[in-house]
Amino acid sequence: MAESFDLLMDVSPKKLAWNFLGGRIQASVPKALVRRWNDNIDEFKMYKMSNFIVVDKREKTKTSMNRWTLNFSHRTVVLLVENPTFPLQAFRLTQISELLNADRINDSQLIDIMGEVVGKEDPKELITSKGKETKRLAILVEDLDNYRIGCVLFGDMVDQILPYLDDGRVEPLIVVLQFFRPSRWNGMNLNPLSYTI
Structure with a gap:
């Protein structure tokens, strides 16, 4: 059976x-x-x-x-499962335009987006409300339709992406951001996204 x-x-x-x-x-x-x-x-x-x-x-x-x-x-x-009989859908990508044009942002749902990193701030050291030392890095991500959205990375994510953000890069840096929380900043939709740790 x-x-x-x-x-x-x-x-x-x-x-x-x-x-x-x-x-x-x-x-x-x-x-x-x-x-x-x-x-x-x-x-x-x-x-x-x-x-x-x-x-x-x-x-x-x-x-x-x-x-x-x-x-x-x-x-x-x-x-x-060694040989799955159906495809793994690891990402459920959300369009940046959909996020930027939304009347209301549901910040209780985590989202996945993909795009090219077209800007960044210098990383900053900070201490969390629980007294833990961590890092913060803001980047700007742009999709193929030229829509841009800010994204804030914290902790280990900063260390993981920094080697790829060298100024001497010739090829574009494409990222897939998974499980990010959308939020409004200064009255604007989703600027930035933030990674939940």
Whole structure:
């Protein structure tokens, strides 16, 4: 008998025995379990996952349209899908023009955008409200239709992009920004986007 799978759109807190294959939903790993999963889940790979605790995320940042988030437990099982039978859709790109022309910005949804880095500020050191030292870097991203949007990177993201922002570059620097929070700045739509860490 073929194994049956649940649809992400049907998830609810009514049971623990969910069995998903593919899709996009926010998941959270409790601090006590991070070490167990840290080296076992990689970006841009597909996994078969089961045995989650389903929680209403309400006020939390949403990476998907789904109201629910999946919390890992000691019983959670995650298995790599070696040969997926359907394509992995890692990005759900949003057009910059759509963001700039929106009457209302939904800052509870995280977005993905793609474009060329056409400007940057110097990186700045800062201390968070919790006293942690970090870095901040603002860049300007432009798409193929010449729409531009500001984006602010924090922490490790600054160190990752800085080597590619050398002034001596000849070729354009194309970036795909995933899971960024849209916001308004000085009354303008989405200037900047900010990466949530």
